[in-house]
Amino acid sequence: MNKFEKLTSTVVPLPIENVDTDQIIPARFLKATDKNGFGDNLFADWRYEKDGSPKKDFILNNPSYSGSILVAGKNFGSGSSREHAAWAIDGYGFKVVVSSFFADIFRNNSLNNGVLPVVVSAEFLAEIFNLVESDPSVTLTVDLESQTITNNSNGKTENFDINPYKKECLLKGMDDIDYLLSKKDLVLQYEANRTL
């Protein structure tokens, strides 16, 4: 996993609520046996026509919007536990997803892949959507160290929550498996002491 660095970027707005993981990466793309190439199929059914040509009205196909921050409506990532959703977001090049609410499993999966989910207030979210609609050059700055997100066009800043352990993992580029492997002796002890 890569270390998470402070980031300033333009954003890609997706003002839709309840975006589920079947939209992020449809099931028919889950047949791969490695983690590569999912970015090309991120939001596939919204992004491409049946013949594979880009749908003009979808935001990823709008050349005015780009950047490594995805901003999405409330309850992003609900549904299936497929980590392929996080691989698709990461593979496309997003480092941060901003929303006012995330589904649990998706949040975990993103963190395990070095993608930072940032929860902001409904007002902060609505302001971003309003501002970028007329001005795609609006940028956000996400600083994990200080746990702040700043809307650079109006200077508003919010703090966001993250579990201190997860924060350290992201900053150091370390993952849970490394940690768990270092605790193997505790597992053996637990197994030995179990009565049930």
Added chain:
Amino acid sequence: MSKTLFDKIWDAHVVSSVENGPTQLYIDRHFCHEVTSPQAFNGLRARGLKVFRPELTTMTADHNTPTIDQDQPVKDPISRNQLDQFAKNAAEFNMPIFYPLGHEKNGVVHIIGPENGFTQPGMTIVCGDSHTSTHGAFGTIAFGIGTSEVEMVLATQCILQTRPKTMRITYNGKLGTGVSAKDLALYTIAKLTTGGATGYFVEYAGEAIRTMSMEERMTVCNLSIEMGARGGMIAPDETTYTYMKGREFAPKGEEWDRKLAYWKTLISDDGAVFDKELVFDAADIQPMITYGTNPGMGMGIRESIPTMDAIDEAGRISFKKSLDYMGFEAGEQLLGKPIDYVFLGSCTNGRIEDFRIFANYIKGKKKADNVTVWLVPGSWGVEKQIREEGLLDILTEAGFKLRQPGCSACLAMNDDKVPAGKYAVSTSNRNFEGRQGPGARTSLAGPRGAAAAAVTGCITDPRG
């Protein structure tokens, strides 16, 4: 101190706690399927690791498998590759419990677990599939995980989890005639919305739950994830023990007695405090149908779709998008709408009892000509029972065919796809855009609602 059922099981599985961080939780049973595991096994290879406790993982191929001609080689080369890789991983890592396509114990992961006695009260259970919550029906902490976590479990039999909050939902009274466990769940999701239980682990309680069979309890727990909950659970009781007794991997003899004594302690103590409590009246629940593109967009089958002004402003774009996708109008009724497909199956409603309900309803009637009906048993065990109980004869008589077990049209990774623009009444768990095939329009219902639609060719109140 009084403890909830959740607290008792969680506390018994804590190996250690990370300072200011998550808990290292021991996992008793890991279920594994072909779609979310290959990258985890690759991870083990890359790190040069073995599987730590291979006997605690149950492997079955289900998501990506055809539901006809399973004795033939799988046609889709990419699916075949994934299934081959699954078998290769099982062999290379010496996994002793492996049910590949064609095996007599093969079937949908959340069906074969309980069916073979792997699922037992008091356990922690995980699987790379969000409907792992199904196993909570036995009084377990069971939840879906991502592939990185699958790798953690394979490597260490543990994962890191933040302790969720607890919620209890109590249903007073009994369900009305013709109202199913599926209706109870869809009703609850419609009340709470798809994010309403995010961050919580839910315990279901009350008379309506206590009087349910194990199959019905599994349907309820299965759908917990659709309101965002980490999982759902029901305290074990005589119904649970009767279901489990004699199953292959269930404890036997003295061990059974010892475990049973422990299982009987698995209840939420009087006075145990939940972070949130909700109470519903079972008599308020009607047969349900969904009209939109998430499971929270459901209503009583005789009700009408909400009008635009009933939707809060931030949600209107999504609401409109959803109805446009479905080809429905705000404010309209769905009763009598013609449909094209019916799917009976999945880990939500692919158990024997669902087939009994379906067969019982269609007995003496005929399949509607305009409808394609996919009847997909959840496992070969269910398939066998369908034959043994004479249900197959009833189905055949009415013009229906039975397919072979698998996830099938629940996620449409195989060939069982509903074509674009077509309407399906489905007993599965998700009506997301494209879930049952690109452009497919899904209305979720219970097995009786599916049966009613299959014989009338339109959305029909299963109470007649």
